[in-house]
Amino acid sequence: MTEAAARDWLDANEPALRDRLYDFVRLPSVSTDPAYAEGMGQAAEFLSTYLRDIGFDRVAVNATPGHPILTGEWTGAPGAPTILVYGHYDVQPPDPLDQWQSAPFEPTLRDGRIYGRGISDDKGPLMVALGAMEALMATTGALPVNVRLLIEGSEEMGSAHLEDFVVAHQDLVTADFLLSADGAMWRADLPSVTVASRGMAALNVTVRGAAKDLHSGRYGGGVPNAAQVLVEMLAALHDPRTGAVAVPGFYDGVAVPDNETRAALADIPFDEAAFLEGLGVKKGAGEAGYSFLERNWLRPTLEINGMSAGYTGPGFKTVIGATAEAKISCRLVPGQDPMRILELLEAELTRLCPDCATLSIARKPGVAWPSALPLDHPGLRLAMDVLEELYGQPARAVRMGATIPIAEMFDRVLDMGTVFFSFSTADEDYHAPNEFFRLERWQDGLRAWVAYLTRLAKAA
Amino acid sequence: MTEAAARDWLDANEPALRDRLYDFVRLPSVSTDPAYAEGMGQAAEFLSTYLRDIGFDRVAVNATPGHPILTGEWTGAPGAPTILVYGHYDVQPPDPLDQWQSAPFEPTLRDGRIYGRGISDDKGPLMVALGAMEALMATTGALPVNVRLLIEGSEEMGSAHLEDFVVAHQDLVTADFLLSADGAMWRADLPSVTVASRGMAALNVTVRGAAKDLHSGRYGGGVPNAAQVLVEMLAALHDPRTGAVAVPGFYDGVAVPDNETRAALADIPFDEAAFLEGLGVKKGAGEAGYSFLERNWLRPTLEINGMSAGYTGPGFKTVIGATAEAKISCRLVPGQDPMRILELLEAELTRLCPDCATLSIARKPGVAWPSALPLDHPGLRLAMDVLEELYGQPARAVRMGATIPIAEMFDRVLDMGTVFFSFSTADEDYHAPNEFFRLERWQDGLRAWVAYLTRLAKAA
Known part of the structure; x- marks a missing residue:
């Protein structure tokens, strides 16, 4: 043999x-x-x-x-x-x-x-x-x-x-x-x-308020603050009640996990509490109603990977930054097309950006299905x-x-x-x-x- | 003489x-x-x-x-x-x-x-x-x-x-x-x-999710993202409809500008549109119902002066940053006590911080009345x-x-x-x-x- x-x-x-x-x-x-x-x-x-x-x-x-x-x-x-x-x-x-x-x-x-x-x-x-x-x-x-x-x-x-x-x-x-x-x-x-494995699509968002950084006393209150505009836009990308992504169309084509799939996951020996504790995490977070493995394996996400605005050095500087920037990536599951997701996200960011600010978006080159x-x-x-x-x-x-x-x-x-x-x-x-x-x-x-x-x- | x-x-x-x-x-x-x-x-x-x-x-x-x-x-x-x-x-x-x-x-x-x-x-x-x-x-x-x-x-x-x-x-x-x-x-x-002149009180907010930066694919969706927590907290500090500060008690003691004061301001020759255009600003922003001079001279503000989280360098890094940080300052008008404002702001930030994250606050040394x-x-x-x-x-x-x-x-x-x-x-x-x-x-x-x-x- x-x-x-x-x-x-x-x-x-x-x-x-x-x-x-x-x-x-x-x-x-x-x-x-x-x-x-x-x-x-x-x-x-x-x-x-x-x-x-x-x-x-x-x-x-x-x-x-x-x-x-x-x-x-x-x-x-x-x-x-x-x-x-x-x-x-x-x-x-x-x-x-x-x-x-x-x-x-x-x-x-x-x-x-x-x-x-x-x-x-x-x-x-x-x-x-x-x-x-x-x-x-x-x-x-x-x-x-x-x-x-x-x-x-x-x-x-x-x-x-x-x-x-x-x-x-x-x-x-x-x-x-x-x-x-x-x-x-x-x-x-x-x-x-x-x-x-999950797919990925990512982009960089830049919001501009004024042409240059402005003094927060001499101008503050009456001019757009790019950081403020950005946080309002970013916060609106999730539903605060459910933790779900709030970009219209984001979940189109995504199957709700069926009972069989969920049962198979639940059957895997996995101590979620110990796992999270090992990461130094007080409590899991994410889409309501799902376990960690379901959130990480079965559900798509939208995450802020980086963010910067205004003065970020030591101490304080009372400045209203002209621009604010965020890097956003989405992890995608079967049923989602990365290029379509980028289009939906761009459309929603454009809709969310108020008149007082200018939005520019740069896609991360390359997507993964x-x-x-x-x-x-x-x-x-x-x-x-x-x-x-x-x-x-x-x-x-x-x-x-x-x-x-x-x-x-x-x-x-x-x-x-x-x-x-x-x-x-x-x-x-x-x-x-x-x-x-x-x-x-x-x-x-x-x-x-x-x-x-x-x-x-x-x-x- | x-x-x-x-x-x-x-x-x-x-x-x-x-x-x-x-x-x-x-x-x-x-x-x-x-x-x-x-x-x-x-x-x-x-x-x-x-x-x-x-x-x-x-x-x-x-x-x-x-x-x-x-x-x-x-x-x-x-x-x-x-x-x-x-x-x-x-x-x-x-x-x-x-x-x-x-x-x-x-x-x-x-x-x-x-x-x-x-x-x-x-x-x-x-x-x-x-x-x-x-x-x-x-x-x-x-x-x-x-x-x-x-x-x-x-x-x-x-x-x-x-x-x-x-x-x-x-x-x-x-x-x-x-x-x-x-x-x-x-x-x-x-x-x-x-x-x-307006007074000032400022603080630095740090939000922590996990003990260290985590890969946004391997963990994303199921662990707290400090940047996400922070943007939701910061967005909640203003009323999105009115642009007013939404920290409870913030306006206590602040007089609504009377007609005489507003008329005196309105009487000052000031081309608001040209002024804003000179700053490269598309449109004024701030508390609804006020002119630029009223917003800047008569009304208190809360501004994000700086913000950083995760990866902020060139290109992309698919990371969930362990911490996210913002510098916030308030400009204050008569009737407001800077120390009281710091207490109110700290209380509201504490209330807004979800269970999955840890908040730390450092006051800027010194306030101005x-x-x-x-x-x-x-x-x-x-x-x-x-x-x-x-x-x-x-x-x-x-x-x-x-x-x-x-x-x-x-x-x-x-x-x-x-x-x-x-x-x-x-x-x-x-x-x-x-x-x-x-x-x-x-x-x-x-x-x-x-x-x-x-x-x-x-x-x-």
Whole structure:
């Protein structure tokens, strides 16, 4: 049996796979800082060699205006499904260095956790996926399904050139769905798969009263105060009784969560009070009648992300600022079109701005669409089954309040669903000092990916 | 006749007085910059010598923790009124130097305007007062009334030590009223005397939602957004229908302007539309049912002077800021107690702050009381009579929307009224490059001060 043989191979070879992971982590592939250019080159070279060693064909280090994107494929299973496996080889900068307990680019095992920059995001989870495929190739000379690889080097820079690459090289990425080695699991105590993310649209509002700042004594009371105008406009964007967004049309197309969905969320073990307390929050806030998870996962929002007006330095200055500015973003759920939301918001701001002030609006370049995988997607069902078997408890379909760029982009550009099958966890301090990856999750992940690929072939 | 003789003397000696003014302006007495310490010393020395030359007694350069305060007196008119003449010998810094058309400390006459730093604020108007007294002393050997002098050197620094000095040396400042050579006339085309100023009380409000900034996707919708809480609180401080302040008790004790007061204001030639247009304001704003002058002179206000929350830099950052902050100041009119207003405002902010947020308030140190001179004050009536005779049109009693620290302080500390009798004008670019003093106003002022002092003796 393919899966059993590969598992035996893993049991024997896990230490060697782990050594390879450590070698990979030692290469300082920080994409955002040109000082690490050598580390980026080494990491791309390391990976492409490894991919060829495993047995992938057409392995290529594709130049882009940013860092190279690695591709490769194994298509020796005609009739079987084809998946696109996604990961990234770049990591966050290691600063602040003095807060690391061991050197960021020297992987160190302590108390069941392997510490190192990028080991959780995304080098560990990526090597989980590749290690599982190595095990399958080593034991059977083949993979159970067709696999294409897309491993980028600019994820920590916002994947700037990935969309252009995907659009230009669809032959390299064509697949039934995307299986992502990136994207952390929500919690260590709960097996879960992320199935949806919210979209985003944002804009900057500027209100002008007078041509220049005016003295609040000599003019105050009789001239428009841009800050006052702005707070009145912003306050009017929510219904004070319900906390709902009060922009006309904002909820058009948004489904009220049905009882089944709400029950599934309520069934997820989640201590809302402890969670909020951990954030230093006295009391939850938001749309009345919903739990935190419902508000964050199922409902769209309008948030003020920044605001400035008049004098903001130390002490006081009795000035009436000529302008006041706010940055506003909306998180969107299925049924909402980000461009339409921007139009509605702009229309409402225009309506709310009084005659005494001048309004100008600048959209944040780029929007993100909400994205959701149907709960009956076969790749998703399989992921949940594998997790349930591994952990002895049902896996949960969870959502993200934030945008997940890779899922949003593949959904939008290629109409391709993304199944997240990463074994890192959201608490592993990625983007922070002392990033770590749980040793047990590394081992779990190797077995889970072997199981997933094997059973995907059978399910087809 | 005393007045006629002094006027003849002025006609003959105005060029010499002007030369002395120029010498005074040449001394760079910038109080805020220690680099000008020598100029400050020279100006104090120049003035004390001049005061003795005129014939003042007990001339003293009184040390303070800041710059010295000059005092002196002439009390040879028993039974006649005693006035305290106020002025200051310090000036604003001359920066930006490259915007001056002639050197700031080299007085230059161009087109009927004498340019120089401090010539309008307050060296010119101060030398008007002193020149008139020199004329009276030179022609009659005496002054018509008793005069005390209080000439400070820290006015441009906020008169930090003046109140302490006045309290500690009441014998040096005791008088029937204060006659100020400082404080510009409102407009060049309208003889006016300033009779009232608004008080001020201010505070800083900080609202906290969570313990730290949170990602607006991962948390947005379910945690308090401090910026949102703040805008709702700030918006609720005004009645949206009337533009009136909605803090309970705010207007307690404030008289609704009577018809006579409103008619007097309406009678002042003032093109509100042109004034607002000059400020770049599309339309006036404020309490409904009032003109600009009524709003600014007669009505109290609550203004947001500054506001900041979340991310305020370039571009966007999808953050929910942990805190949001606003600076709020109130301008107050007679009937309002600044300390009581702070209490009311704090109580209302506390009431408005929702359970999900934490409020903290810091009062601006120091408040100012509203101040107003009764319209039948003899010193005021006389000033208006002298102006009417000089300019051939009725002088107007005007008010200030801002606080006038000297009037507020003498009113509060010594219950002494202040009559402003300055011949500078508010448009003379004091505190800015190319400050000037109108030559004609210099000459008008000398005659007016002679008339004022002479007639004050007769009126008594």
